[in-house]
Amino acid sequence: MSRTAIPRYQQLKDGIIERISSGELRPGDRVPSENELVLAESVSRMTANRALRELTDEGYVERVAGRGTFVSDFRAQSHVREVQNIAEEIAARGHRHTADVIARVQAEARGEVAQALHVDAGTPVFHVVVVHRENGTPIQVEDRYVLADFAPDTLAQDFARQTPSAYLTSIMPLTEAEQVVRARLPDREIRQLLDMADYEPELVVIRRTWANGRAVTFARLHHPGNRYELVGHHKPYAQHDAARADVVQLESLKK
Amino acid sequence: MSRTAIPRYQQLKDGIIERISSGELRPGDRVPSENELVLAESVSRMTANRALRELTDEGYVERVAGRGTFVSDFRAQSHVREVQNIAEEIAARGHRHTADVIARVQAEARGEVAQALHVDAGTPVFHVVVVHRENGTPIQVEDRYVLADFAPDTLAQDFARQTPSAYLTSIMPLTEAEQVVRARLPDREIRQLLDMADYEPELVVIRRTWANGRAVTFARLHHPGNRYELVGHHKPYAQHDAARADVVQLESLKK
DNA sequence: CGCGCTAACCTGTATATACAACTACCGGGG
DNA sequence: CCCCGGTAGTTGTATATACAGGTTAGCGCG
Structure with missing residues (x-):
C-alpha cells in the first residue's frame, strides 16, 4: 500500500x-x-x-x-468540522463524553434515506442510533445510516468507545458534507432519550457526507433546544475588496 | 482611509x-x-x-x-455568504421578497447587545426590526442593532426596499461573521409577526459581523421552524488525508 | 491492428530570496 | 519627563526555480 x-x-x-x-x-x-x-x-x-x-x-x-x-x-475546532465529532467537541470543553448504543442493525434503505444516499430502495445499509452525553447529560441523539458496502465492518464496532463519525473518518476520506438545520418539536422517542421538557424544541442537523463524489452516510443529529446551540463563523468576504461592496449595492439597486 | x-x-x-x-x-x-x-x-x-x-x-x-x-x-455562490441576505435568497428561489419595517429607532446598547458589540452600556446604536416575506408569507424577523457611529445614515434608509444587510455591505467591507443557531419557543411578539402556530418552535440565528476587526452589528434572525431550514455545506477535511490516495487509486483502477 | 512507450502538459509541493508594511521596544534628545 | 526615531522581529506578498507524479495523445514497433 x-x-x-x-x-x-x-x-x-x-x-x-x-x-x-x-x-x-x-x-x-x-x-x-x-x-x-x-x-x-x-x-x-x-x-x-x-x-x-x-x-x-x-x-x-x-x-x-x-x-x-x-x-x-x-x-x-468547531467551525471546520462543526458537529462532525461531538466527542471531540465535548472533550474540548473539558467535559466527559459518554455514549450509549441504542441500536446497531443492518437494514434496507427506504424513502428519505434512499433518496438522500442516491440509492434504490432496498439497498443494504447499517443503521446506528447512539445517545451522546456530556458529563452524563444527554446532548445528542445520533441517528445514522451508512452504506453497507462502504463500511462493511460497521456492526463490529463499539460505538460507545469510538463515535460513528470517528470510525467512518478512520476508514475513508470524507470529502464533502451538506447539512440542513431545522427547529421542530421532537417525537416522543427523541424527547425521552434526550430527557427533554414538554414543548421543548429540538435542533436537528441533517447531514449527508460524501466520499469521492458518492454519498455514503446520512445522519440526523437531534439536540435539545434548551441545552445546545450551534456555533460557526467565517469570513464572508475576501480580505481585500473595497470594490465588491459597490457591486453588491448595484445589484440590489437593479431590482 | x-x-x-x-x-x-x-x-x-x-x-x-x-x-x-x-x-x-x-x-x-x-x-x-x-x-x-x-x-x-x-x-x-x-x-x-x-x-x-x-x-x-x-x-x-x-x-x-x-x-x-x-x-x-x-x-x-451560496456557501460563501450563507444566510447573509435573505432577499437574494428568496429571489434565487424565484419568489417575491417584500419587507415591513416594524421599528427603526436610535437607542442605547444594553446587556447582551452591548456585550456582543464590545461597547459600554449606553453607547448609541440604531435598532431596526424588519419582517421579511416570501410571496407574502412571513419568513424572517430581523432584529438588528448597528453601531451608530459606524453607519450614521441608517435611520434615513428605506429598509422595505433594501435590506439592512445589503445596506451595511454597501457602506463598509464586512470581514468576519460569527453565528449561533438556536431552536426555542418564540415569545409572543415573534410568534405573531411570523404568524406561527402554538408551540411551533423558531430557529434563531444570532449573528455578529465585524468590519476591520471591530464588531459593528448584531442581529437576531427569527424564522418559523415549520417553514424554514438552514442549508450549508463544505469540505470537512483537508485534501491530503493519509488514506485518500488509496481510494483514489481504487477509483481509477475501476475505470 | 493493437500494444506499449514517450513526450507534452498539468497539478502538487518545496526552497531560497526579496521587498513592503506593521508593531513593539529601547535609547537619545528635547 | 516625554516624544521621536531607529531597530529588530513579524506577517504579507511576489518571484524564480526545481522535482515528483498524474494524464493524455500520439507515434512507432511488433
Whole structure:
C-alpha cells in the first residue's frame, strides 16, 4: 500500500492543531512564528507561511502583521468540522463524553434515506442510533445510516468507545458534507432519550457526507433546544475588496 | 482611509470568479492552467497556483493533477455568504421578497447587545426590526442593532426596499461573521409577526459581523421552524488525508 | 491492428530570496 | 519627563526555480 507522503505543510498544521487541542496552547497564546518554524522544523519560510495561513483560514489561529500568530479565542475546532465529532467537541470543553448504543442493525434503505444516499430502495445499509452525553447529560441523539458496502465492518464496532463519525473518518476520506438545520418539536422517542421538557424544541442537523463524489452516510443529529446551540463563523468576504461592496449595492439597486 | 493595494493573487481570483458568475465559464469548463495564467497575466507560477488553490478551497473550481482545473458544477455562490441576505435568497428561489419595517429607532446598547458589540452600556446604536416575506408569507424577523457611529445614515434608509444587510455591505467591507443557531419557543411578539402556530418552535440565528476587526452589528434572525431550514455545506477535511490516495487509486483502477 | 512507450502538459509541493508594511521596544534628545 | 526615531522581529506578498507524479495523445514497433 504505497500511500502518498503527507506534505510537510500539512504535518506542520497537524502538529499545531495537536498542540491546541491537547491544551498545550490555549486561546490567546502565541504560536511559533514563521521564522521559528523555519529553524525548528527545517522548512522554508514559504512552507511555514502556508501552514499558518491555512490554519488562519480554518479559524484555528489569528495573525497580526508585526506582532505574531495567536490561537483563536473562539471555538477553534468547531467551525471546520462543526458537529462532525461531538466527542471531540465535548472533550474540548473539558467535559466527559459518554455514549450509549441504542441500536446497531443492518437494514434496507427506504424513502428519505434512499433518496438522500442516491440509492434504490432496498439497498443494504447499517443503521446506528447512539445517545451522546456530556458529563452524563444527554446532548445528542445520533441517528445514522451508512452504506453497507462502504463500511462493511460497521456492526463490529463499539460505538460507545469510538463515535460513528470517528470510525467512518478512520476508514475513508470524507470529502464533502451538506447539512440542513431545522427547529421542530421532537417525537416522543427523541424527547425521552434526550430527557427533554414538554414543548421543548429540538435542533436537528441533517447531514449527508460524501466520499469521492458518492454519498455514503446520512445522519440526523437531534439536540435539545434548551441545552445546545450551534456555533460557526467565517469570513464572508475576501480580505481585500473595497470594490465588491459597490457591486453588491448595484445589484440590489437593479431590482 | 488609505486602502491597501489588492494583491495580485486576489485579482486573479476575482477575474476568474467574474468569468464564472457572468456565465462565460460554465460548470465543467476548463479554467486557464497555471502556466497559461503565467503567460497571460505576467505572474509567477506560485501566484497563479495560490489563486487557483484558494478557488478550490472556496468551492469554485476543482483541480485534477495531470488534467487541469475545471469549474465546479454545484452552486459557487451560496456557501460563501450563507444566510447573509435573505432577499437574494428568496429571489434565487424565484419568489417575491417584500419587507415591513416594524421599528427603526436610535437607542442605547444594553446587556447582551452591548456585550456582543464590545461597547459600554449606553453607547448609541440604531435598532431596526424588519419582517421579511416570501410571496407574502412571513419568513424572517430581523432584529438588528448597528453601531451608530459606524453607519450614521441608517435611520434615513428605506429598509422595505433594501435590506439592512445589503445596506451595511454597501457602506463598509464586512470581514468576519460569527453565528449561533438556536431552536426555542418564540415569545409572543415573534410568534405573531411570523404568524406561527402554538408551540411551533423558531430557529434563531444570532449573528455578529465585524468590519476591520471591530464588531459593528448584531442581529437576531427569527424564522418559523415549520417553514424554514438552514442549508450549508463544505469540505470537512483537508485534501491530503493519509488514506485518500488509496481510494483514489481504487477509483481509477475501476475505470 | 493493437500494444506499449514517450513526450507534452498539468497539478502538487518545496526552497531560497526579496521587498513592503506593521508593531513593539529601547535609547537619545528635547 | 516625554516624544521621536531607529531597530529588530513579524506577517504579507511576489518571484524564480526545481522535482515528483498524474494524464493524455500520439507515434512507432511488433
